Amino acid sequence: MCFGLVATPPVRYNRTTPREGREPARIMTEIAARHVGQPTERTEDLRLLRGRGQYADDLAVSPRTVHAAILRSPHAHAEIVSIDAKAALSLPGVIAVVTGEDVQALTDPFLVALRQPLHQWSLAVGRVRYVGEPVALVLADDRYLAEDALDLLSVSYRELPVALDPAEAAQEDAPLVHEAAGTNLVSVRDFSYGDPDGAFAAADRRIALTTRFPRHSYMPIENFVVVAEYHEGDGAWDVLANFQGPYSTHPVMARALRVPGARLRLRTPRDSGGSFGIKLAVFPYIVLMAIAARMAGRPVKWVEDRYEHLLAANSCPERVTTIEAAVRDDGTITALRFDQLEDYGAYLRAPMPGPLYRMHGAMTGAYDIPNLAITSKIVVTNRMPAGLVRGFGGPQLYFALERLIQRVAVELDLDPLDVIRKNLIPAHAFPYRAAAGALYDSGDYAKAIEIATGDGRLDDLIRRRDAARAEGRLYGIGFAAVVEPGMSNMGYLSTLLTTEARERAGPKNGAISLATVNVDPLGAVSVSADCMPQGQGHETVLAQIVADQLGLAPDEIAVNLAHDTGKDPWSIAAGTYSCRFTPGTAVAVHKAARQLRDKLARIASNTLNLRPDDLVFTGARIQARDNPDNAVAFARAAGVAHWAPATLPDGMAPGLRETAAWTPPELAAPTEGDHINTSLTYGFVFDMCGVEVDPITAQVRIDRYVTMHDSGKLLNPLLAEGQVLGAFAQGVGTALHEEFVYDSEGSFLTATFADYLVPTVNEVPRPEILHMESPSPFTPLGAKGAGEGNCLATPACLANAVADALGIADPQLPMTPKRLHALMAARDEPAP
Amino acid sequence: MRELNGAARHRIGFTLNGRAVSGWAEPRLLLTDFLRQELGETGTHVGCEHGICGACTIRIDGRAVRGCLYLAVQADGREVQTVEGLADPDGALNALQRAFRKHHALQCGYCTPGLLMSLTDLFARTPRPSEAQILDVVGGHLCRCTGYAGIMAAAREVAAEP
Ligand code: FES
Numbered sequence: 001m002c003f004g005l006v007a008t009p010p011v012r013y014n015r016t017t018p019r020e021g022r023e024p025a026r027i028m029t030e031i032a033a034r035h036v037g038q039p040t041e042r043t044e045d046l047r048l049l050r051g052r053g054q055y056a057d058d059l060a061v062s063p064r065t066v067h068a069a070i071l072r073s074p075h076a077h078a079e080i081v082s083i084d085a086k087a088a089l090s091l092p093g094v095i096a097v098v099t100g101e102d103v104q105a106l107t108d109p110f111l112v113a114l115r116q117p118l119h120q121w122s123l124a125v126g127r128v129r130y131v132g133e134p135v136a137l138v139l140a141d142d143r144y145l146a147e148d149a150l151d152l153l154s155v156s157y158r159e160l161p162v163a164l165d166p167a168e169a170a171q172e173d174a175p176l177v178h179e180a181a182g183t184n185l186v187s188v189r190d191f192s193y194g195d196p197d198g199a200f201a202a203a204d205r206r207i208a209l210t211t212r213f214p215r216h217s218y219m220p221i222e223n224f225v226v227v228a229e230y231h232e233g234d235g236a237w238d239v240l241a242n243f244q245g246p247y248s249t250h251p252v253m254a255r256a257l258r259v260p261g262a263r264l265r266l267r268t269p270r271d272s273g274g275s276f277g278i279k280l281a282v283f284p285y286i287v288l289m290a291i292a293a294r295m296a297g298r299p300v301k302w303v304e305d306r307y308e309h310l311l312a313a314n315s316c317p318e319r320v321t322t323i324e325a326a327v328r329d330d331g332t333i334t335a336l337r338f339d340q341l342e343d344y345g346a347y348l349r350a351p352m353p354g355p356l357y358r359m360h361g362a363m364t365g366a367y368d369i370p371n372l373a374i375t376s377k378i379v380v381t382n383r384m385p386a387g388l389v390r391g392f393g394g395p396q397l398y399f400a401l402e403r404l405i406q407r408v409a410v411e412l413d414l415d416p417l418d419v420i421r422k423n424l425i426p427a428h429a430f431p432y433r434a435a436a437g438a439l440y441d442s443g444d445y446a447k448a449i450e451i452a453t454g455d456g457r458l459d460d461l462i463r464r465r466d467a468a469r470a471e472g473r474l475y476g477i478g479f480a481a482v483v484e485p486g487m488s489n490m491g492y493l494s495t496l497l498t499t500e501a502r503e504r505a506g507p508k509n510g511a512i513s514l515a516t517v518n519v520d521p522l523g524a525v526s527v528s529a530d531c532m533p534q535g536q537g538h539e540t541v542l543a544q545i546v547a548d549q550l551g552l553a554p555d556e557i558a559v560n561l562a563h564d565t566g567k568d569p570w571s572i573a574a575g576t577y578s579c580r581f582t583p584g585t586a587v588a589v590h591k592a593a594r595q596l597r598d599k600l601a602r603i604a605s606n607t608l609n610l611r612p613d614d615l616v617f618t619g620a621r622i623q624a625r626d627n628p629d630n631a632v633a634f635a636r637a638a639g640v641a642h643w644a645p646a647t648l649p650d651g652m653a654p655g656l657r658e659t660a661a662w663t664p665p666e667l668a669a670p671t672e673g674d675h676i677n678t679s680l681t682y683g684f685v686f687d688m689c690g691v692e693v694d695p696i697t698a699q700v701r702i703d704r705y706v707t708m709h710d711s712g713k714l715l716n717p718l719l720a721e722g723q724v725l726g727a728f729a730q731g732v733g734t735a736l737h738e739e740f741v742y743d744s745e746g747s748f749l750t751a752t753f754a755d756y757l758v759p760t761v762n763e764v765p766r767p768e769i770l771h772m773e774s775p776s777p778f779t780p781l782g783a784k785g786a787g788e789g790n791c792l793a794t795p796a797c798l799a800n801a802v803a804d805a806l807g808i809a810d811p812q813l814p815m816t817p818k819r820l821h822a823l824m825a826a827r828d829e830p831a832p
Numbered sequence: 833m834r835e836l837n838g839a840a841r842h843r844i845g846f847t848l849n850g851r852a853v854s855g856w857a858e859p860r861l862l863l864t865d866f867l868r869q870e871l872g873e874t875g876t877h878v879g880c881e882h883g884i885c886g887a888c889t890i891r892i893d894g895r896a897v898r899g900c901l902y903l904a905v906q907a908d909g910r911e912v913q914t915v916e917g918l919a920d921p922d923g924a925l926n927a928l929q930r931a932f933r934k935h936h937a938l939q940c941g942y943c944t945p946g947l948l949m950s951l952t953d954l955f956a957r958t959p960r961p962s963e964a965q966i967l968d969v970v971g972g973h974l975c976r977c978t979g980y981a982g983i984m985a986a987a988r989e990v991a992a993e994p
Pocket residue numbers: 877878879880881882883884885886887888889898899900901
């Protein structure tokens with residue numbers, strides 16, 4: 001097993017009762033976790049390594065297909081005066097040009113979570129609001145011709161003043177991005193939990209800072225792909241896209257297309273070239289290509305290019321946070337006050353403003369802080385619309401919160417680790433209800449920190465720092481303690497609404513996962529489920545889970561997660577986002593396999609004349625627990641359900657196909673007092689690192705990085721490690737390299753990989769990864785979401801280390817040499 | 833030198849993974865598009881079409897090149913090797929592919945064909961590359977998923993094989 005750097009054996013805590021104990025009585029056949037928990041190599045790799053993946057752009061299309069290219073706005077804000085398509089249309093091979101007028105006539109604007117007139121269509125209608133906004137679509141015989149025709153389209157614009165900086169855009173006299181809204185500050189909500197005013201009045205100290213979390217994207221290497229076809233006879237669309245969910249946007253697309261959901265069949269391919277949240281943002285293009293296909297009477301294919309992707313696909317929102325702590329002299333934090341202003345760009349695309357509310361119940365992080373005040377503000381600007389980016393609101397929160405912890409330590413002259421320890425939620429408090437409503441399922445944060453800092457790791461960092469400083473070098477140590485949410489509550493976004501508005505809209509809560517396991521007449525097992533894997537290895541993990549339940553080997557389980565809304569199980573929460581696979585889809589698959597097992601046990605008990613409880617499933621056989629020779633082959637028992645339904649036990653449905661649904665009761669709707677349990681599982685991450693800053697080049701070198709994870713039970717440690725390593729590399733990108741840059745007119749300056757710096761191997765050291773396991777009591781598998789932790793922790797941890805190295809209070813992200821140079825120069829300037 | 837008409841399609845032929853292939857291409861057609869669309873060999877991926885991500889890397893006449901910076905007509909008459917040609921003749925994964933699997937060097941697998949081809953190129957010319965040489969080659973690729981640790985481990989393992 002390749003856990004080269006896992007220095008500590010997993011620590012297990014069995015304090016909690018597994019969820020299954022609360023469910024109705026079940027047949028208790030013996031189940032051996034032979035495969036779950038093993039670092040099984042991936043089945044996906046067998047096709048991907050041979051170049052035989054099935055990505056969206058690899059799949060065959062009808063020979064009638066035409067190809068689309070998009071003309072995009074060169075202006076951040078302008079009226080569209082006219083579009084002249086004559087010359088483009090006269091080019092041989094060009095089939096049609098689609099403009100905002102067509103789109104306005106044939107579709108409705110996308111639904112918006114806020115009741116505000118922020119109308120967005122799939123092409124600009126009348127006005128462009130960001131550089132890169134789609135203005136017109138050309139359809140041609142091939143992509144090269146379609147791009148030729150773009151050059152022949154002539155659009156005249158009347159430029160308008162722009163609102164770019166979030167704080168300036170929020171001012172009353174700022175140019176309006178959406179005139180009908182009358183303001184750019186489209187939502188302001190105040191929340192209070194406990195007695196923050198009292199705590200601040202009684203505090204020894206109040207310590208505050210302001211952070212800006214910049215725009216960037218963990219853009220995948222595969223761009224967006226859409227193939228859309230309209231079937232005149234059914235009045236229905238059939239669309240293939242590398243969409244990732246959440247499927248709460250499926251109704252948004254169907255509504256825009258003015259059809260019931262069943263007439264928008266959306267298929268996703270088996271393989272997707274990464275997503276990290278980003279491929280949610282393909283949905284406006286699904287609607288655009290759908291309309292184009294209907295107009296052209298032919299299938300339409302569009303493949304986004306990298307320039308388009310960088311310019312206009314997706315960005316995380318920029319957040320400006322002023323955070324203040326009420327502190328006692330000993331470092332105890334008694335209250336927090338957040339003032340958050342989040343910039344969503346030109347439009348509020350569904351499910352925005354998710355990032356601002358996804359962490360809402362858990363804003364106090366890993367700390368036991370009873371008093372909390374939050375002001376959450378949403379501003380629109382003339383920049384590309386924001387959307388899902390791995391971490392999804394967590395990196396923004398933790399950059400502010402963990403920087404504040406470091407500042408508290410500096411200002412009180414305490415050790416930052418002592419400030420963290422003093423405020424941690426104690427182990428005995430789990431399940432722990434946080435001030436704003438999150439119900440943390442399990443954990444032992446102090447223990448996790450003890451393990452991470454133990455074995456001489458912290459001493460080594462200190463030794464390195466002291467040695468470097470003794471030589472006059474700039475060396476610093478950083479820490480970050482982070483609670484990593486998994487599987488979002490579908491009700492969290494309604495925290496955005498007032499209690500009265502929520503009542504009018506009806507309660508929203510839960511997070512439904514669905515999966516189907518099928519056993520065919522010869523005993524072959526197949527699985528389909530409501531997730532859209534983008535490299536996580538879901539096929540492998542689901543095969544491990546089903547194999548354990550049915551006593552088979554993982555390679556006997558066929559898992560194909562290509563998804564079809566017309567045929568496969570799904571509900572509103574479907575998709576692969578917010579770490580919902582492990583606490584969600586995996587559980588639904590587990591349940592479906594379990595149902596099949598119960599059914600097969602009853603069938604086999606008939607044959608073997610034993611009670612179902614006395615059976616074990618192993619080695620493709622169902623056998624008596626105490627007499628392995630008394631057995632029936634798995635395939636034979638399965639065959640009975642298909643070939644001889646009349647012989648089945650009373651009341652048993654024929655066939656062997658089980659669909660299971662799973663929604664945990666802990667995910668309740670927001671309360672009247674705005675308490676919300678935003679997620680189901682809460683893992684813990686503790687990071688610690690040493691960095692050195694070059695005094696001349698101002699470059700940051702990561703000297704040593706330790707990351708400690710408690711993600712509950714690990715279903716496959718090899719894949720869990722992959723999630724940590726990938727998220728860590730992205731966290732390094734956020735901390736040091738990646739930023740979308742606009743000039744003062746709103747032009748986009750980072751539209752190639754030469755300008756937008758994705759870290760290469762030379763920028764990403766291998767961190768030391770440690771694990772412990774506090775199983776979640778709220779999921780039958782005990783596993784928690786584990787895909788985002790380092791996106792939350794690493795930027796904060798590195799910023800704390802740089803702040804320590806340079807003795808600065810305000811390290812801004814990304815900490816590029818240019819920025820650090822300026823900070824170092826300012827620091828070294830003699831006071832006037 | 834062959835003369836090409838910019839508006840016409842030309843017959844192009846080359847050896848792909850040891851097999852003669854041919855198809856039609858306008859002079860401006862990228863080799864990546866020719867491989868994927870004309871020949872249907874979709875193992876070679878396109879991530880940026882400006883030469884940086886490395887997903888499109890293939891070998892031509894024994895040298896690694898960016899397929900997105902190469903015209904199909906330039907490949908006429910040459911020897912082209914792509915990811916589809918890496919497995920052993922009996923279809924089993926080769927040593928580099930096996931090492932990628934073992935070390936979880938791929939997640940989405942989109943960058944993988946390019947990395948496999950660049951490393952194949954490195955090992956063909958330098959059977960026992962140093963750490964710096966491996967870093968140099970892997971550093972020419974972008975991977976968004978893995979943080980590169982598994983890729984480096986796989987490459988090191990192959991470099992150390994007898
Ligand atoms: S696609 Fe060729 S280098 Fe990115």
